[in-house]
Amino acid sequence: MAIKRKPKLAVWKFASCDGCQLSLLDCEDELLGVADRINIAYFLEASRDTVKGPYDISLVEGSITTQHDAEHIQKIRKSSKLLVAIGACATAGGIQALRNFKDVKDFISVVYASPKYIDTLDKSTPISSHVHVDFELQGCPINKRQLLEVLSAFLHGRKPNTPPHSVCIECKRRGTVCVMVAQGIPCLGPVTHAGCNAICPSYCRGCYGCYGPKETSNTGSLSSRFTRLGMNDENIVRSFRNFYATSEPFRKESEVHNHL
Amino acid sequence: MITPSIKVMDRVILERNHFQKLIDVLITRDYRVVGPTLGEGAIVYDELNSVDKLPIGWTDDQDGGTYRLKKRSDQALFGYVVGPHSWKKFLLPSALRLWQAKRHDNGFQIIPENEEIQKFAFIGVRSCDIHAVSTQDKIFMNGQHIDPHYQSRRKDAFILAVNCGKADGTCFCVSMNTGPKVTFGFDLAVTEILEDNNHYFVVEVGTELGAEILHEVTYREANGREKKLADGIIKNTARQMGRVMDTTNIKDLLYKNYEHPRWDDVAKRCLTCANCTMVCPTCFCTTVEDVTDLTGDHAERWRKLDSCFTMDFSYIHGGSIRASTKSRYRQWMTHKLAAWIDQFGMSGCVGCGRCITWCPVAIDITEEVRAIRENEMIDTSTISGKEKTNAIA
Incomplete structure (x- = not known):
């Protein structure tokens, strides 16, 4: 329109x-x-x-x-x-x-x-x-x-360019080195919607997921990685229960790890 | 010091102390010199105007999903392998404006991009990456449709290659027949040697230009022992490969196994985050975005690095063709290792190991191939009852 x-x-x-x-x-x-x-x-x-x-x-x-x-x-x-x-x-x-x-x-x-x-x-x-x-x-x-x-x-009657892919693509396009691979910092980037231009990883911080889930967000696989990095279930719940706590993929993942 | 005349294929010695001179000569010749340097906890590719910006005395330790910098016990300039960046950072920029358009009374006017590309000098290109650049050369500069943006960056690039003095945990160039020895596509190729108090490079001349540039730098003749040492280093590296991939009949193997249960298994782990394709030095897919400003009087067309792991990548009218993670991973790996052979007459994988190291959940392409090969689906339609029972068992 x-x-x-x-x-x-x-x-x-x-x-x-x-x-x-x-x-x-x-x-x-x-x-x-x-x-x-x-x-x-x-x-x-x-x-x-x-x-x-x-x-x-x-x-x-x-x-x-x-x-x-x-x-x-x-x-x-x-x-x-x-x-x-x-x-x-x-x-x-x-x-x-x-x-x-x-x-x-x-x-x-x-x-x-x-x-x-x-x-x-x-x-x-x-x-x-x-x-x-x-x-x-x-x-x-x-x-x-x-x-x-x-x-x-x-x-102007066109489709907005707001791609629903991962934050990782933004990191890679700007040349930011992966904080999870190179420094072992847990990062929600692989399951999070792009749009911020990967601000946190560019300052050596893990992504907080404040843009919510990306398309086809595989939170289970990422959580397994967080566990291997030494994060306990309580903190996994916290990382998913944040800005987008009740979005379907983040809510479900937090429930898997919530033992309270 | 005597400077004997040199020609292509000659091997001479460049002393460590003269490496800066080599960079200086390239800068004087108006090259934009780029190469490995420390950045954000890794060895990345960036501007290089001084030898001191190289990661002197550093190395890397890589495995599936992990990369760590470590100090070496020596002052090697090239004592590491490949990092998160590849040369496509420069040859295939991740975002590129193709043109702009301005509205006027009777329509609109296209304003082409007048790109002033300074010629590149790539320092420290490994054999796997030379194969990767040559793969992209074939895609972008051969045939009917030449990509002018790639060509303008690639055509005058000077390549100083390095024969790897070590292999890392995710390297498998030996399996892919792409290294560690640099065999083509370079102007100069160096093998770094550190022994006792001597630190020098055995330099192989690859082109006339390489000879010309080396001539402006100080060098000396290489003796038999030094050449042998260089050969030994490369042979030793070849024995250190962290990964192996059996490529026997790999095309048929993957074509025959579209429905292998391993694809479901990898789909459970795959994040579809696209890191593998972004770090892959041969992955070349781009998308095009048209944007307008608020006024609608100004429009731009941008080309951006894209990935077959996104939903938009396979979006056509009605939806995405590859909606499942399984179909996206299978598409990527089958294209890379099999369909690429049909399409370009070569494998799309150069064994650099980046996709293994930089996968956040450590998915390993060599492991996925092995899993499919070891438990290959047998086409049960062509075998009889008893055999079928055995095959399934």
Whole structure:
């Protein structure tokens, strides 16, 4: 779908840290170009001035954690031609989906002085669990270049180049030496979605998996390798229960190693 | 020092102290000198303007899924084997803009890339990698469709080869008939010798250009003993191979075993991360990405190194042809070791061992071939009842 007139963009926030929305503001040099081509109609983080829907593109950040959110996302879907979920929260439930493994009431009673004021759902769920999502951009936070790529692609009616292959390919393309092979550092790169341009390994750190599972993610084989590198089950659970804890491959792998 | 005139196939001596001069001569002749150097816990290929940037006194220790740097007890310049990089880093860049386009009133205008490629001097090219470069030469510079990007990087490249003084845990060039002795495709080939207080190189001249360049560097005649020492070093390396691959009838072996249960076994271990193809010095697949900016007035076409281990690689209308890991691993290995022979008249594997070392879960191509060979599927359709029972048993 190529949009001829200046398209209307809305940016929505659910349970999240705002980091993904900030990626749009962080575009700095490109931001004027964005504003020039797109009518930023609803973006509370940037402006109180809002334009009513319907919208051509809605960027949705955050996961659904309350009944109010669950109803609100339905309205957003109805007023959006294209709905793009951005970030780990919107695409997989985010770090707050760690509650999904426990009873959320236990947390509430520990964290809040007056738990009676807290009205929340048992589970944190991605946008796609509630409405049809046209495109998901993974990452915690998303990469601003990838966000611009997605916006450009939808503006001009082409497929975004956001390949779902491993982080390893990004390491190899930039010439970074494998930290797991050369230094024995556990790294989630082989099971993680590309997009960050392999930042952590380029600083001699293992990948944390903050872009979530790649296509056909073989977490079982990688876990066996982690075990051989001396990692215990508790830490294997921790490495998979992070930004994308409830994504299918990471959740399943963490459950294999979870003995609690 | 006497400088006798030299010609192709001559062997002379270059003293260690004069190695810098060789680099200087190449720089003076306007080469971009690249070669092995220490980086990120490994020996990588990068710019080399001084002999001191070589990994002097370092070696590597490699096995399936592991690579470690170690100190040597001497000051050898080339006392290691191949690392995570290969020469395709320079000859087949991992990302290359092919052209740009600009929109105007009546259409668009293509802006070609005016690439200024400085000629390369590759220092320390091993025999396996010379075979790998020659494999890619055949793919990119032979036949009807010559790749101009590869050709412009390759055509004037100067190659200083090294006969390996050691083999590593994942080396198997002897099995693939690709080493350790450098036999072709070099301008100069050196064998490094360290004995007592002497440190020198026996240099074989491969081309007129090699002779010309060596002439500008100081060298002396090699005596019989020195030549013999060099030969002995190479023979010794050949005996140290960490891996072996039996290539007898390998094409038929793999073609006959598409449904071998070993493919399911390797699929359980394979991460489809593509590291093997990325480090392989012969793997040449690329993908093309078209990008536009927000304005839509500017477009670019990029070529990027790709891998048959991704889903997108085999994506056609309706989905990916090779959705299972089994089909992707089988495709890669069967192409590399069998279909490559039909396609290019040679094996796609040069026995460098990179795919074994840099596989995060230590999948070993030599082991996979062995497993298939030792428990080969027998075509049961052509044998009778009793034999069939025996064969299956």
